[in-house]
Amino acid sequence: MHIMEGFLPWQWCIVWWLIALPCLAFGVWQLKKVMEKDREALPLLGVTGGFIFILSSLKLPSVTGSCSHPTGTGLSAICFGPWITSVVCAIVLLFQSLFLAHGGLSVLGANIVSMGIVGPVIGYAIYRLLKDTSVNIYLTVFLATALADMFTYVTTSLELALAYPAEVGGVASSFILFMGIFAVTQVPLAIVEGIVLALVFKYIVALKPDILIRMKIFSESQINAARGEA
Amino acid sequence: MAKNYLLEILTVVAILAFCAVFLYTSSTMTGAEFAGSDNVGSGMIAELSGKSVDSFTPLIPQYEPPSGEIESCLFALQAAFGGILIGGVFGFWLGQKKNLTESTTNQ
Numbered sequence: 001m002h003i004m005e006g007f008l009p010w011q012w013c014i015v016w017w018l019i020a021l022p023c024l025a026f027g028v029w030q031l032k033k034v035m036e037k038d039r040e041a042l043p044l045l046g047v048t049g050g051f052i053f054i055l056s057s058l059k060l061p062s063v064t065g066s067c068s069h070p071t072g073t074g075l076s077a078i079c080f081g082p083w084i085t086s087v088v089c090a091i092v093l094l095f096q097s098l099f100l101a102h103g104g105l106s107v108l109g110a111n112i113v114s115m116g117i118v119g120p121v122i123g124y125a126i127y128r129l130l131k132d133t134s135v136n137i138y139l140t141v142f143l144a145t146a147l148a149d150m151f152t153y154v155t156t157s158l159e160l161a162l163a164y165p166a167e168v169g170g171v172a173s174s175f176i177l178f179m180g181i182f183a184v185t186q187v188p189l190a191i192v193e194g195i196v197l198a199l200v201f202k203y204i205v206a207l208k209p210d211i212l213i214r215m216k217i218f219s220e221s222q223i224n225a226a227r228g229e230a
Numbered sequence: 231m232a233k234n235y236l237l238e239i240l241t242v243v244a245i246l247a248f249c250a251v252f253l254y255t256s257s258t259m260t261g262a263e264f265a266g267s268d269n270v271g272s273g274m275i276a277e278l279s280g281k282s283v284d285s286f287t288p289l290i291p292q293y294e295p296p297s298g299e300i301e302s303c304l305f306a307l308q309a310a311f312g313g314i315l316i317g318g319v320f321g322f323w324l325g326q327k328k329n330l331t332e333s334t335t336n337q
Contacts, residue, residue, distance in 0.1 A: 001267075001268070002268045003268075003271070004268055004269075004271075004272050004286075005288040005289065005290065005292050006286040006287050006288040006289055007272055007275050007286050010289055013289065043319040043322055043323065044319075046315045046316070046318070046319045047315065047316050047319045047320070049312075049315065050311075050312040050313070050314075050315035050316035050319070051312065051316065052312070053308055053309065053311050053312030053315070054308075054309045054312035054313060054316070055312075056308075057305045057306075057308040057309040057312070058309070059266060059305075060248075061252045061255070061256065061264045062252075062267075063251060063255055064267075065255060065256075065259050065261065065262025065263065065264060066262075066263070066264060066265055066266065066267045066269075066270050067264050067265065067266050067267065068266070068267040092308070095308060096308075097292065098292075098293065099293060099295070099304050100295060100301060100304055100305065101292055101293065101294040101295060101301075102268065104288055104289070104290060104292050105290040105292065106288070106289040106290045138237060156271075160271065160274075160275060164275055164278040164279055166278055174278055177274055177278070178271060178274060181267055181270050181271050181274055182267055182271060185267050186267075188248060188251065191244065192244050192245065192248050195237075195240055195241050195244045196241055196244075196245075198237055199237045199238065199240075199241045202237050203320065207320065207323040207324060207327060208323045208326075208327075
């Protein structure tokens with residue numbers, strides 16, 4: 001989902017940076033608050049952040065004959081909300097732009113908006129929507145993580161379409177072209193990511209249910225029910 | 231029994247299916263180079279703007295790994311860092327849990 005350095009006009013770089021910066025600032029503030037309140041949240045942040053590091057480094061082949069990587073942001077979005085997730089993503093993306101020439105400093109804002117903000121916001125919204133319903137919690141985690149992954153790539157497509165409208169059909173038709181490259185490639189990856197992260201969540205539930213209950217990620221009865229069946 | 235491990239089974243099935251699809255596309259699809267979608271996207275940008283890919287130069291100068299080996303080394307480092315975090319925390323939680331059950335049984 002990286003937009004490569006130099007491939008986004010500077011005006012758009014500034015626009016996306018201006019959107020990303022306040023979200024990051026809010027994320028840092030939230031992170032400080034969470035850490036002051038509950039030191040036990042730090043290991044959970046380590047696990048959810050660890051998956052962002054691992055999954056975003058795996059470039060997997062897909063049905064379109066090109067490779068793309070999952071994002072791993074959904075789990076962190078569920079546990080800590082989208083803004084703290086943005087901060088973790090910004091660290092990963094900064095590493096990749098400084099050392100790997102994946103993305104770059106001028107396009108970092110745009111890449112943070114797609115992977116660190118829109119993806120996690122969508123994932124978090126789905127989690128909030130399904131949280132208090134009778135939907136199985138693992139299904140909730142699957143949907144939130146898979147769609148956080150998907151929408152990251154939809155956003156990248158939109159960012160590029162806005163900067164490069166087609167001569168015929170404008171933004172809409174180039175959006176479809178970019179979706180064909182990014183989003184279609186991503187569908188199988190998003191499904192696998194969702195299943196894997198649901199499994200990871202099962203192990204968190206098994207090992208550390210108290211932190212999930214205390215942080216009100218799921219209610220005590222939901223966690224107990226999941227432990228009973230898992 | 232099977233119900234207890236439903237998620238594990240689903241994960242294995244999904245990963246196997248993913249590999250099978252890859253083997254199928256890589257052996258039948260012509261012109262499948264498995265390049266990064268980032269690069270395919272950049273090609274599309276060049277096509278839409280009517281400029282060549284090489285005419286896009288970084289706005290801010292950046293370091294580029296001199297070879298694929300160096301790049302994969304750095305990617306492996308990134309993944310290893312994540313792996314250490316996850317393994318460490320799961321081990322820490324397991325130890326905490328064990329400690330807790332032992333101290334309650336000893337009382």
